[in-house]
Amino acid sequence: MQCIGLEFSSLPNRGVMYVIAQLAGAVVGAYLIVAVIPDAAEGNLGAHGLGIGVSASGGLLAEIILTFILVFVVFAVAIDPRGPQYLAPIAIGLAVFIDHLFGVTITGASMNPARSFGPALVAWDWGSHWIYWVGPGVGAGLAAVGYRRVFLSSIESVFEEAEFEEPDVELENSE
Numbered sequence: 001m002q003c004i005g006l007e008f009s010s011l012p013n014r015g016v017m018y019v020i021a022q023l024a025g026a027v028v029g030a031y032l033i034v035a036v037i038p039d040a041a042e043g044n045l046g047a048h049g050l051g052i053g054v055s056a057s058g059g060l061l062a063e064i065i066l067t068f069i070l071v072f073v074v075f076a077v078a079i080d081p082r083g084p085q086y087l088a089p090i091a092i093g094l095a096v097f098i099d100h101l102f103g104v105t106i107t108g109a110s111m112n113p114a115r116s117f118g119p120a121l122v123a124w125d126w127g128s129h130w131i132y133w134v135g136p137g138v139g140a141g142l143a144a145v146g147y148r149r150v151f152l153s154s155i156e157s158v159f160e161e162a163e164f165e166e167p168d169v170e171l172e173n174s175e
Helices: 014-036 038-042 056-079 085-103 113-123 131-161
Strands: none
Touching: 014 113, 056 085, 056 131, 113 131
């Protein structure tokens, strides 16, 4: 598979391509806002910033908590095979909604560095921007490690102890 002339298999990690794609998409999105609504260029294009009276440490803690909640819900309903996966869209949507109810006035409720990067780059508004990388990174990491250790460790041990037989299937050569 190719993307902008690069082979996915030639990259050391597909995750790198996903990060690049999200960052590029955020920048393109911010430029599209400027193209469609030229008056928007006079503002910050939705670049995140700390609320009135919110300190950097308070903003960082808020982003950690907001992202933790979102990623924990994603693990619970979309990744954990025991979770109610049929409810994943509504559960994740509700987590984002509730995070925004509480977080918009504090930090803008980023929960995604790419979402913060595009408008910040196009509007050249870098005030407290580091918070929108460190907070989601720490929050997502804590949620992932915590969920895995508390809820997924029992599943992994079941899979490790189970004896799976190799299927007796012979694949035809397609050449």
